[in-house]
Amino acid sequence: MEIQQILFFSFAALILLSAALVALRPRPIESAMWLILNFFLTAGLYILLGSNFVSIIQVLVYAGAIMVLFVFVILLLNLDPREFGSEAGLPWTSLVMFIGFLTFIVLSLHVATPELMKKLPEIKETGAGVFGSIESISMVLLKNYVWGFEIAGVILLLALIGVGLLAYRKPPVRARAIHTSTTDTMKDGGAS
């Protein structure tokens, strides 16, 4: 086997393992940590595919931004495992669901890939620089998929409005008072 294949299979195995652990661990924060690892390994797969830019975005957006929200919610709710109730069957149910979903993805990719492959040469032509590099992706995005680019902005705006509607609460009048004094204590010198 070539080194690329060895890397691919080890990444793939680790991805499956970490994904299973996400579903099986009892504590939400543990699941979150495994999910972060999972995103990292997926970024590794993108590197193997030659998609530098996508792999960095994978880490930046998924591991660096979306998981922050997950971890925040876990910290904010700060639930004790005892509060979850005893749904002993849940891990196994989720494992089965996970495998089912995975099969679905693999099958649909199997069907869809030939269609996507037809489009590949067209994309390769427009690209400046190496395929999968940030230069080529930028050119393709701005030249061929500029509507997608703009619509992405609108979708994000709609999501923002959704957040506003969900989280907005009229502020109580009392809380308007602003603290006027700030007392600051200096830190003591360095390592102590």
Next chain:
Amino acid sequence: MLISDYLGVLVLFFLGLLVGVGALAAARFLGASRFYPNKNSPYECGIPSEGAENQRFSVKFYLVAVSFILFDIEAVFLIPWAMTFHPLLEAKEGLYFLTVGFVFLFVLTLGLIYEWRKGLLDWNV
């Protein structure tokens, strides 16, 4: 080769792990052990811990995290846009570039204005 570029990243990952685990392991073996139970009590100035340790926190933190995701994705979209600036300028397509970017930035700003007007950015309420 492309993958070999990432070798340095991998090496640094393991060096970081080595520093972390090594330092903690060294401290575990070298460290003093004159243990008595009070040493392990949670920090609260010597009195027993007050209040529930799993209290809930302000929803504001959640809002910040969600807004962060959305704006972060927008910033990520802006990077490829900015990358095409010089090639498009060379190709005399500067105005196309401006239009595309300004429409996107306009939508981004609308989102920010919405949050602002709605008071979601105010922390002191």
Next chain:
Amino acid sequence: MNETMIAWAFFAGKILLLFGLAFGFIAPIMVWVERRVCALIQDRYGPNRVGPLGLLQTLADGIKLLLKEDLRPNEVRPWFFILAPIICVIPATMAFAVIPFGPPTTLGGLFAEPKRLQIAELNAGFLYVLAIGSLGVYSIALAGWASNNKFSVLGSLRASAQMISYELAAGLALVSVVLLSGSVDLVKIVESQTYLWNIFPGFLAFLIFLPAIFAETNRTPFDLPEAEAELVVGYHTEYSGMKFGLFFLAEYVNMTTVSALAVLMFFGGWEFLPFLPWKDVGVDVNGLIPLFGGFSLPAVIIPFSWFAAKVAFFMFLFVWVRWTVPRFRYDQLMSLGWKTLIPLGIFNIILTTAVIVFHRMS
């Protein structure tokens, strides 16, 4: 030696140099500088007993931290409590993989073609630093959660919210650097600044970037996560000994990385003066400097030292600001981030593009 071996030695040398500098030199020296400068500003002596000028103080502190008892308070969640400081050090180490510390050079004729002084030549450039830097949030969140103490949890929530808010501001400021330099590759960004440093056209971007990196590294005036008056010391309330030491170490390594990033992005990296690059002063980065006795050094050491000096200035700035500016209140911090820096960042992008496009067209 054949060429492959030289290439491997070069690779290992780069890693050892940066890793050794960051952990073995910069971090210890910075701890000393911090305390001495603090003392200077507050008109006292500071550490001056251990070694000449107290220089060995950090070494003594390090030994002290190693010999401290390894405490694990009763209420903590054991594995995560240990994991958090380790997770803190890893991104700090990984982040400097793409930081170039000198111009591409043949090292005085050792290589046929100029090689980059950069550990990993990634296509994504500084986006890698942002991506890895954003992972620092998890160690803080985990530390707070694992400590199972209300001060810690609140401190870690504050720290994470602050870090992500200012990461956004930093990102927007860097978009305008991409607009100016036309690349995300740090070496290319420096090369684009040969005759005009980005600080001049990108002054506004720098004004956004500077507070953002202070907040990213949780330094005063943005050290609210530690706000000892209200939160004890935030997320590391329960940490002591070497576990605390690792958080402390990572803070200084992160400071070095972001200082280097600021120098590369805005201050021409290793170039000599704003409008005067090394090649115009007669320094050939591929050449050799003859020393006495027939020895010679690669001339790349000059731009490297200059780069180091610039980074050192930024590190000093971090310390200087820490002992000069008082801490923000939390609502002030959030409104500075979301209501000032982020709108300013968007405005700056529009301004930069519009000016360049209309300048080109006229």
